[in-house]
Amino acid sequence: MTAPTARRAPRWFVPGDINGFFGLVVDNLSILGFIAMALVGIFGFPADVVFTRMFPGTALGVLLGNLAYTWMAGRLARRTGRDDVTAMPLGLDAPTSIGMALLVLGPAFVAFKADGLDDQAAAIATWQLGMASLVVMGVLKTVLSFAGDWITRVLPRAALLGSIGGAALALLGFLPLVELLRNPVVGLVTFGLLLYVLVARGALPLRMPGVLLAFLVGTLLYYALGLAGLGVPGFALPEPARLSPQFPWPGTGFIDGLPQTVPYLPLLLPFGLLMVVGGINVSESARAAGDDYRTRDVLLVEALSTLVAGVCGGVAQTTPYIGQPAYKQMGARSGYTLLTGLFVGIGGMLGLVAGLVQWLPLAVLAPIIVYVGIGITVQAFQATPARHAPAVALAFLPSLAYLLAIKLGNPAWIDPERFAALYAGTGAHGLPELATLVTLGNGFIITAMLWAAMLVAMIEGRTRTAAAVLSLCAALTLVGVIHSVDPRGGVYLPWALDGLRAVIAWQFAGAYAALALLLAALSLQRPDGPGPGGPTPL
Structure with a gap:
């Protein structure tokens, strides 16, 4: 043996x-x-x-x-x-x-x-x-x-x-x-190199991780241009690092x-x-x-x-x-x-x-984060069935509202007193635009999840499920989990609201409830079953 x-x-x-x-x-x-x-x-x-x-x-x-x-x-x-x-x-x-x-x-x-x-x-x-x-x-x-x-x-x-x-x-x-x-010089060069090595899979003369190479090139470029006085906006050497041991x-x-x-x-x-x-x-x-x-x-x-x-x-x-x-x-x-x-x-x-x-210069760190953002966005489409792509796109919209709310909340963009009073008046053609924007952005991740889940259910022919999701949206709106009328996005009890805040909260909740009832009625036409698999062409 x-x-x-x-x-x-x-x-x-x-x-x-x-x-x-x-x-x-x-x-x-x-x-x-x-x-x-x-x-x-x-x-x-x-x-x-x-x-x-x-x-x-x-x-x-x-x-x-x-x-x-x-x-x-x-x-x-x-x-x-x-x-x-x-x-x-x-x-x-x-x-x-x-x-x-x-x-x-x-x-x-x-x-x-x-x-x-x-x-x-x-x-x-x-x-x-x-x-x-x-x-x-x-x-x-x-x-x-x-x-x-x-x-x-x-x-x-x-x-x-x-x-x-x-x-x-x-x-x-x-x-x-x-x-x-x-x-732009440091940032765009670093970003372009990242796209070359990570997206286009371009060849490199050195065998090293692409992120590390872009990181080193961008950092060296930043300090070389800055020390040479060749136009790096806001360039300044940081204070010498002092080790400060802190055990957590x-x-x-x-x-x-x-x-x-x-x-x-x-x-x-x-x-x-x-x-x-x-x-x-x-x-x-x-x-x-x-x-x-x-x-x-x-x-x-x-x-x-x-x-x-x-x-x-x-x-x-x-x-x-x-x-x-x-x-x-x-x-x-x-x-x-x-x-x-x-x-x-x-x-x-x-x-x-x-x-x-x-x-680490911000102009070098920011391109890496942009690449991460692109990768996550692409994965959202690639890892979902093609017929659900409209639901993925719909889920993006609340994030854009929150992005605008962040920028409009910057005192350099808009008068702080005007932003603080965004729920103080009414609009000429409906709810005030700024208040509507902030309300849409508050709770944007949960809103995006629910909107996408609702549309997926519609696409799959599960109309009653879509109506149930919309009913949940109405309930969550009334307590501020989504579409909070608190500028900071806080939660509350609906009867604690007054003035324009109460109007907006009940208007949003009523809109969800009305659409839920409509879909529930439409679902009575035929048994739930698979939908056609995509949006109807215009």
Whole structure:
């Protein structure tokens, strides 16, 4: 008899992990850099609170999640006897992290200052709100991780991906595009190089990740042109980085922030829900690439890392990245997630990450975010059936309303007194235009989900289901979950409204109810069945 061959222990680190490490680290640094830019540069947030209070806890979530995914990869490799198992990549989620900065933390900081707090006190209150927001999303994701398959059965992909696709196009695509064009030479060169290597799959003279190459070229170009005095608008060298070790101990600050999360629940709850659905899709993607991770384990790791980060001061949630097969194709195994977790986690605690982020030009970070926004938007169409494309497009529209509301709320664009009084008068041809715009934008992610779900039901011939979704829209409108008439998007009881606010709320709710009744009546014509499969030509 032939003696059995001894099973060789799988290697946890291979040369391909170097490429994987750079790619994953750049993704995380880009998001941290954009968060800092948005809060400090756009909203005037005190930098010390961002770098010494928000970043350490946020980095801790990345560390813990990547350590867990590294261990899961090793367990799978030992169980299967394979040496080609690739760990699940984990990092900060781009859409919701940037959404937290632009839609929650920044506006909250402005609101706290308007209530009479000085900059430092308002920043601390905003930080506590960010912690509480992460705890809310972490708890939601923990609960939903046990019901992920049910969620994907109830909500069509057009609703899930269309809602986040619209936010990606408007907030990750358009807003950063404006920022990169404020420094056009650096921004456009970096963006064009990203499109060349990532979209067109153009050849490179060097074997290195495309994002890293664009990142380096843009940064070198920015400092070379700026130091040579060749017209880099607003160029200035940052202050020398000083390491400021801050260990993110668990605290109770999030408890003080919990009451402040109520107006933002229409944003926070969809953010958490989308990460659960994304985690399911990522698990399926990894399984198709040959690495069979248990979906519930993948979801629980991201949920618990988000929850721990929130308790320890973090403000951005973690998520498994969709690119696991791409990292496998690079030749990465499990070393890249271990290195990334240690670099971001320990570097975040020591202040090294904060120091690096301060040297990253906005004109270089913005193109990366624009590319992410484009990718998410394209996926919304590619990953849904072609006949549901109108529902995806419909889901984009509430995001555009919110984008305009953000810009119109900028004092540089419109008189603050006029914006503050947007619910004070009536319009000549109906409801006031500005008030209608803000009302449409409030709760835009949930609105987009429901609109897309309604249209998918129509397309599939399930008219009664569409009527039920519209009835739900009417109910949610009356309490401000969608179409809140509170300029900040808060929820309320309908009988607490008065004046024009009450008129708008009841008008929107009545519109949904009327359409629901009409569809219910139309559904009596024939049994529900498949629709024709697309929109009727004009």
